[in-house]
Amino acid sequence: xxxxxDHPYVEWIAREARRxxxxxxxxxxxxxxxxxxxxxxxFSVWHRLVQPRAxxxxxxxSVALAAGLVGIGIFTGxxxxxxxxxxxxxxxxAVAPTVxxxxxxxxxxxxxxxxxxxQVSLVGDFNGWxxxxxxxxxVVPQGTYWSVTLPLSAGRHVYAFVVDSQWVADQHAPLxxxxxxxxxxxxxxxGRGSSL
Amino acid sequence: xxxxAADVQRVLAGDVDAYAALVDRYYDRCARFAVRxxxxxxxxxxxxxxxxxxxxRALNRYQERDRFSAWLYRILVNQCRSIAARRAHRERxxxxxxxxxxxxxxxxxxxxxxxxxxxxxxxxxLDPLLREAFLLKYIExxxxxxxxxxxxxxxxxxxMRVKRACDxxxxxxxxxxxx
Numbered sequence: 504x505x506x507x508x509d510h511p512y513v514e515w516i517a518r519e520a521r522r523x524x525x526x527x528x529x530x531x532x533x534x535x536x537x538x539x540x541x542x543x544x545x546f547s548v549w550h551r552l553v554q555p556r557a558x559x560x561x562x563x564x565s566v567a568l569a570a571g572l573v574g575i576g577i578f579t580g581x582x583x584x585x586x587x588x589x590x591x592x593x594x595x596x597a598v599a600p601t602v603x604x605x606x607x608x609x610x611x612x613x614x615x616x617x618x619x620x621x622q623v624s625l626v627g628d629f630n631g632w633x634x635x636x637x638x639x640x641x642v643v644p645q646g647t648y649w650s651v652t653l654p655l656s657a658g659r660h661v662y663a664f665v666v667d668s669q670w671v672a673d674q675h676a677p678l679x680x681x682x683x684x685x686x687x688x689x690x691x692x693x694g695r696g697s698s699l
Numbered sequence: 700x701x702x703x704a705a706d707v708q709r710v711l712a713g714d715v716d717a718y719a720a721l722v723d724r725y726y727d728r729c730a731r732f733a734v735r736x737x738x739x740x741x742x743x744x745x746x747x748x749x750x751x752x753x754x755x756r757a758l759n760r761y762q763e764r765d766r767f768s769a770w771l772y773r774i775l776v777n778q779c780r781s782i783a784a785r786r787a788h789r790e791r792x793x794x795x796x797x798x799x800x801x802x803x804x805x806x807x808x809x810x811x812x813x814x815x816x817x818x819x820x821x822x823x824x825l826d827p828l829l830r831e832a833f834l835l836k837y838i839e840x841x842x843x844x845x846x847x848x849x850x851x852x853x854x855x856x857x858x859m860r861v862k863r864a865c866d867x868x869x870x871x872x873x874x875x876x877x878x
Contacts, residue, residue, distance in 0.1 A: 512872035517837040519818040526730045530744045544758040
């Protein structure tokens with residue numbers, strides 16, 4: 504204890520309170536009874552997507568895959584190389600963002616946080632609540648607006664901003680019900696037919 | 700991978716019984732905090748049940764780089780806050796002389812009824828936020844950084860709460876020591 508707290512009575516209270524409490528075995532057993540009635544939790548979609556996995560192919564499928572990859576390489580080379588030998592990558596290029604690779608059910612959504620901060624990221628059910636998975640970038644270098652754009656599947660998504668390690672709800676979106684973690688979350692509906 | 704993380708992986712892979720290992724590992728420790736915080740076993744059992752159920756439902760949100768115990772405690776602390784806010788404080792009258800207890804020999808492993816009620820009454824007299832900070836610091840023996848991550852309250856504010864809790868206890872001693 505520090506000097507301010509160094510007192511026999513305070514130490515006695517702390518020592519007594521540190522004693523284990525006798526718990527009711529039936530109450531502990533009831534916890535598992537209730538747990539077994541719950542739907543089983545599963546890895547999130549995000550976790551399943553980013554997890555490495557083994558892929559086994561038959562010899563014939565392997566040959567077909569290899570031939571396909573070689574074909575893609577040749578096809579790409581024909582389009583990218585110009586007659587003078589320069590590649591398109593060396594030329595000034597202005598291309599609008601494309602979403603052509605998305606599954607039809609996904610929608611591109613932009614999240615914006617307004618406020619002074621040195622680091623902002625987006626967390627939600629779509630990235631496993633991983634504060635490092637979806638960093639946000641300043642809209643202009645000296646500005647106070649942060650944004651990130653990402654594809655989301657249709658439905659209801661719960662999310663929050665992590666602003667300099669502090670969990671912050673989106674003030675411009677509906678709040679999600681308390682989930683028991685004591686942290687404010689917001690709700691974003693994506694696609695038609697979603698509801699809060 | 701820690702035992703906790705391995706058990707979480709097993710649960711998420713479909714082995715519900717692996718959750719029993721996590722419950723067994725943390726139930727007593729959580730029970731101690733809940734009883735001290737809420738002041739009675741009925742409320743504490745409600746808090747524990749809600750905590751372990753919520754943790755189970757949210758297990759796929761647990762990040763392995765976090766300590767499972769800290770993650771679980773965050774849920775527990777919030778459950779205790781919710782229950783404390785919902786239920787009226789129940790005062791009891793105790794007659795045990797504290798000065799006698801303070802000087803008594805200390806040979807027990809568990810609380811006996813009178814001592815438990817006495818110390819619980821003293822803890823109950825603390826403002827809930829001061830009690831929570833005192834319990835996390837001196838009963839759960841967490842660092843201020845751990846407490847801050849768990850409660851979302853800054854380190855300096857937590858230090859102030861712990862100091863005020865200790866000051867309240869010392870003031871109490873000054874009032875009762877000559878009785």
